[in-house]
Amino acid sequence: MNENEIRGLVDSVKDGRMDRRAFIQRMVAVGLSAPIASQILVWNGVAMAQSKLEYKPTKRGGGGPLKVLWWQGPTLLNPHFAVGTKEQDAARIFYEPLANWDPDGNLIPVLAAEIPTRENGGLAADGKSVVWKLKPGIKWHDGKPVTADDMIFNWQFAKDPATASVTIGTYRDVEVEKIDDLSVRVKFKIPTPFWADAFVGTRGSLIPKHLFEAFSGAKSREAPANLSPVGTGPYKFVEFKPGDLVKGSINMDYHKPNMPHFDSIEMKGGGDAASAARAVLQTGEYDYGWNIQVEEDVIARLEKGGKGKALISKGANIEFILLNHTDPWTEVDGERASLKTKHPTLLDPAVRKALQLLVDRKGVEEFIYGRAGIATANFLNAPERFNSKNMTFEFNVDKANKILDDGGWKRGSDGIREKDGKKLKYVFQTSINGPRQKTQAIIKQACQKAGIDLELKSVVASVYFSSDVANPDTYTKFYCDLEMYTTTMTQPDPTQFMLQFASWEAATKENKWQGQNISRWSNKEYDETYKASVGELDPVKRAAMFIKMNDLIIADNAIIPVVYRPRLYVINEKLRAPISGWDTDTGSLEFWYREA
């Protein structure tokens, strides 16, 4: 899909020949995130869809208590320190950003008076600034007004390295200046096509200046408000026990009419995912259960309890297999998988193509992940797939065999193919996790039929995903031929995401394996396209560039996508909660209500 084709589609949305949602779905199908697709429309003057989050209650409160279960309890409530999603979820009960993402990837104003567009003067034509306006009359829970000073403060707080915030990546490269009491201008150093990062979604929650001002920088840990948040959210803080409980009561001065519905909220932490699902689906003790990573047959059995159901929220998390492009078995300057080496067999396109054909994605979906893993070619997808209504994933052992035969890989006496004395024997690693080991086994079986021998290796997750420089088994070191993990994309902009294939980002000893290009794939055209995309303002051109980058990766079989990993959650039959995969689970908490 190139630039012209996208423009054509945008036009048909404008004329009304195609609806927004269909457009967004098509863009998602070529590997763009829904928020990016939605921004293409905004840029081209198709108004952002009026968010259609359903909300029936006609008065504030009266919904009784809302009881939600997070099987890993939140450990802190300051959004700038929120390491994991569980902390972001808990912080969002009390703190709010200026805007957040709905399930379709549209921006919805929360504290903002409106979403910045070029029409309303919010977006600068040169892409170097964006103006955010606060809705007037919003008050912190303690009655003080929310002003532009609070926004400035949040920027200063987060960007200070001494604060040790996890949001520093969002705020350190921007400048925020005050326009008047209710509006600020966020200025970027370079033209920035994706401007909805600072003050938006998971990184955007505002903390009050008057309570945190004295605790900026190195003293940030000592702020009493870390433990008793005062925000703007639909619920006011009552009680917090790290890892166990977060409790809030209704905010009667909430800035949206008739919201929230519930009189109190109780977020209980601890335990395990399966029993959390049980407490929602079978006994009904709780109304909502977060991130239920439980196998499909268990979920299906619990659902028969009839008290609730399991649903998914789609983001862009993907489980994929990386092929090592460097040689993990040769040490150069004290470093294995060094950029100075080349993988002896995996650089042969025939071998990579064959491996691609040997991954039975549909089987992995059906027998392992169920609802929580959808077989995909979408994330990094070939354009013709997109045109085809018939999205099948090719799993074809015969074809793989033929490609290998044609490539000159002959079966040896042990049934393993070899060429020039190099055998197709690989070590395939992943973290220890039931579904992953099963996936490994399925792939190993198929490879065996094609004369490729896989040795399976599984590493404890805490080792595999650690940043421990001394440990050889981390996923960033990639000291083996193939590896598999999920890369998350909680934020909608693919710029960071696509860095994973830029050649200068290769993980090496020099950068302590912090580079993001783990497969060490390198491609000049890709690098150039990436660099061009960084400053490209026209979302259509930019989208076309991302699609091109996807094509380059896929055409080269640099990696093998396996399944989409939507988040699975369990919810009471009567509870209505819009959950967006582009935001935290509690991102639209004010919209939650119970059907009578």
Next chain:
Amino acid sequence: MGTYVLRRLLIAIPSLLGISAVLFCVMALAPGDPFGELATNPNVPPEVRAALREKFGMDDPILMRYWHWLVAMLQGDWGFSFVSRINVDTLILQRIPATLAIVGLSQILAICIAIPVGVYSATRPYSIFDQIANTLAFIGFSLPTFFTGLLFILLFSVKLDWLPFVYRSDLSATGLQWWWEQFKQSIMPICVLGFFQAASMIRYVRSAVLDVIRLDYVTTARAKGLGEKVVITKHVVRNALIPVVTLVALQMPAVFGGAIVTEQIFRIPGIGSLLISSILSNDTPVVMAVTFVFSCLVVLFNLIADVLYGWLDPRISYS
């Protein structure tokens, strides 16, 4: 006596130092860090993670980190949790009530079951009652608590729907209603732990009583014409309980340490669940504090047990 206690306390110092050094090294050598969740999210630049590690001093040499920790600990500063950035003592104090209530009550339940059953079966060895008690005791301590816990949940929460299986530390009810709800949510974990403890204690009590009941002074007491009840309670049980008291004293640290598995199953916010989640997230300061307090308690209660022993049995002297 005084010098004995003093000597024992002095000996405890090097052993506590040793324990803390070993604990610290194990924690430092274990892979992973508290910010693992940031790792697979490409939107968080790796430098952010590196900066956090540096800020919390996790890249310093182990010896230096240990020294810092030790000096702070001696001054009463337990440090703060890397994960929640809260002072460790606050975290631990929050968790103590639930642990004391659940594990403490389960110990009491265990004693209340074990002593009468153990004594009764020892007085009638190989009777039907003894056989049944023995069988149940064997089953009791062969079944791990995570299994009985799940069994209880399936039966009482899912099938019968009588009891909740998620422990809440914030019951909204007041007065009698509060006690009733507290009772409902505590009874399962208390029973699971209590039965398990009772099972092994029954065996202990039974054999202790059996040892004593054959002694000559018991026969003498009976020959004097004392009633069976008096013989058993005044003469047998009192002496037989000396080793049992020691056993219970040594169990006391466990009451503070919590019950990791059971707390996890029933979501009891106790020390055990704090420990396990801290270990999983490599939150060194919390793990160190919990385990260190635990080892102090073990040393202390060992001493108390020894002192108690001498008090219960005058034949033992400390000179």
